[in-house]
Amino acid sequence: MTSAAEARKHDKDQVVSTPARTSRRTLTGYLALPVILAAVCLAMYLWISSLELDSIEARSLNASSLAIATWEHVQLTAVSTVITLLIAVPAGIILTRPFTGRVRPYLLTLLNLGQAVPTIAILVLLAVAWLFLGFQAAIVGLVLYAIVPVLLNTMVGLEQVDDSILEAARGMGYSKMGALRKIELPLSVPIILAGVRTALIINVGTATLAAYINAGGLGEIIVAGLSTNRVTVQIVGAALTAVLALLIDYIAGLAEDMLRPEGL
Amino acid sequence: MNFFEFLVARSEDMLELGLGHAALVGAAVLIATVIGVLLGIATYRKEKPREAILAVCGAFLTVPSFALFVLLIGPLGLGWKPVLVALTMYGLLPIVRNTITGLREVDPAIVESALGMGMSRRQRLLRIELPLAWPVIITGVRVTTLVLLGIAAIGSIVLGPGYGEFIFTGLARVGTPVAVNLVLAGTLGVIVLAILFDLAFYLLRKITTSQGIR
């Protein structure tokens, strides 16, 4: 086995592999999740309407505070995802160039171990060590954590581009840059899209914890419910968070299906 | 008190929290592996069930951990139980996914020759397909373990055991000198556990994989 192939095999050992989907989703497949999520929201609404809320509960569970929390959550997710991608995708491209071949296996092991660092630790460290709190601090924490999986995804994706295709491209006279732009990147689109989705899911989840450093979001509702010992508030907050996360993942999945180049 | 002195002073706590953290994650990984591999075996040959199981496990992983822990307080109360269940749910996807990929990547010629020699379905699975898929499966387990170590720290919100306790105590004392030490110690503990688990998986993989496919 050549050392390059060996290195690639090693890289492959570091990630979760996705079984190839053999057919596209059916219409029922596309509709199932939105219907379930809508049903959950409706059930929750009916349930809360039927309850006598005390003043503490009412402070959290009203349309405007829920809407504000949701909007904050979406902002946290969107901003952090964009920044994550701006950093992680170019870094992934640079780190798959041949000159990094020797250190790559160690780098991948390190990045994998990095996934074990608790998100909450990054956020809390920013708060306690530098007293860095609020929206900006949350963005820094989210990006720091999400970079690792997206970077891994991009690197492995680019390396999976078949060597023979690349060789053929170079043989036809593509320059290194040309081959990257015209062959490697288009062939990696599905992997990069998967990276976008990964980043979104991670960020929408981690953003829940941003409440602990006063950055708002749906986590605030849950934290309020926990600190005031109001189970209703906890459940509504948690359920809304789950619904939002699943919805964002669903939309990202739709985008992935639509943007994937024909034939891949 | 500098960080090192803090570690020495709290070494007993560090060890105790570490054992709790490791035991919780270890148990979750074990349960997730058993369930995940069985689900993978049950679904890898048929497309519809395969897609369905991957979609469900994917949805588990999408639900933010904070939300899932809190939602599980209702049925399971506070403590290690909701954390164990949540971690197991999160751990399923990488394991199921890699089990399916590993089994599907086995060269069809190898399976056909096993069939041609008269191996039953069970013998083919146990003697040929699973051993060949094993390196891929164990990689899934390894990735799962690393991710779960991080998530387990959040479990302290619902009073689960582990290093999260240090992190959340540190957060509660924000502004005091001990806060940074607490958070750093908790983080360091998780990273040390990650390295130990990774090492263990490296060795396990080496020992349990035939040299013919290494």
Next chain:
Amino acid sequence: MTSPTNATSHDGRVMIRLEELTKKFPGQKQNAVDSLTLDIPEGDIVVLVGPSGCGKTTTMKMMNRIIEPSSGRIILDGEDVTSSDPDQLRRRIGYVIQQIGLFPHQSIGENVGTVPKLLGWDSKRISTRVDELLEMVNMEPSQFRNRYPKQLSGGQKQRVGVARALGADPDVMLMDEPFGAIDPITRDRLQNEFLRLQSEVRKTIVFVTHDIDEAIKMGDRIAILQDGSHIAQYDTPEQILTAPANDFVADFIGKGASLKRLNLSRVADIGLKQLPTVQLGTDREGVMAALRQTELSAVLVLDGEGRPLRWVGAEDLQRGGGRPLDELGLAPEAAVEARATLSDALNELITARYSITIVVDSRGVYQGVVDIDQINDAIRTMRSTAVAKARESLTDDSMAEQGRLP
């Protein structure tokens, strides 16, 4: 379509009998295998050959029920196995496929011992058997037993594949393009080795290939198949080459059938021509006398043991003065043994001086010569015998048909 010429004249027992075997894959209009009836005699290599998509592989895979037939019967050694336990059936049948499919996570020894282990042999018996099998395929057991498949070359993997298929000494072996993925030089060597092995073990072998030359080389009998596994001709290689049953067969054999046919006859099978020779040490007059008798411009000089030494002509005698005969004339470059094929003889003949191939025995002693006329005669004889045989079997068939009528 002309009626298939079914093989009629074999003395052996029938090992595998296919009766109106049919396979229709779901979603396909035509039957992949359409009502095939075929007898495979014990101890023979029967080659199924035909263009791709003709159903040959499907036919073979129905014999060990890797593909289940849609209808028809499979009778193995007198026993109907169409609906018996397929796993038990497969343990009785060796199976070799083109990709070989060695188990990469198991050592060579474990691979070869697979079927004995499935049959529950004890480990001592398995290990003795494994060594025996590895020796049989020319692989030193102590050297290869503990290696893994990735450490072997393509040819070695193929040998292990054959050894594994022979694991529990099955009566029947199915081989699906077993030499298909191997380079031509190694393939030729492996084919020869396999034929030698077969002459010892005498298995009933069904062999699938798309290569007619391989079929001719390996087969005791060849079934040439058309779409739907319809038999275009089922006969010995000699008959197929000299008397193709129809245009399809003739096309499939392609050009050069006569040349291929020469591969199947040996020099020993035809009468050798005798030319005058002289012993080393014969005097000038003796050589001149021999030269007058021969049709060539030179005579062959033999040494004391009777081995060919030189070609010497009248000119050589004059130019050489009194020098001994073994320093005159030309070395005889073209010589074959009696067991060489006519094709080998022809090959030598084309390049040889005087257009003659010398035939010697295994010790190199001169036996006679072959020239182009004899090869010509041989081809003509073959053709007329083949045509006569074909005619005979046609009459047999039609008589049999009539006999079956009520």
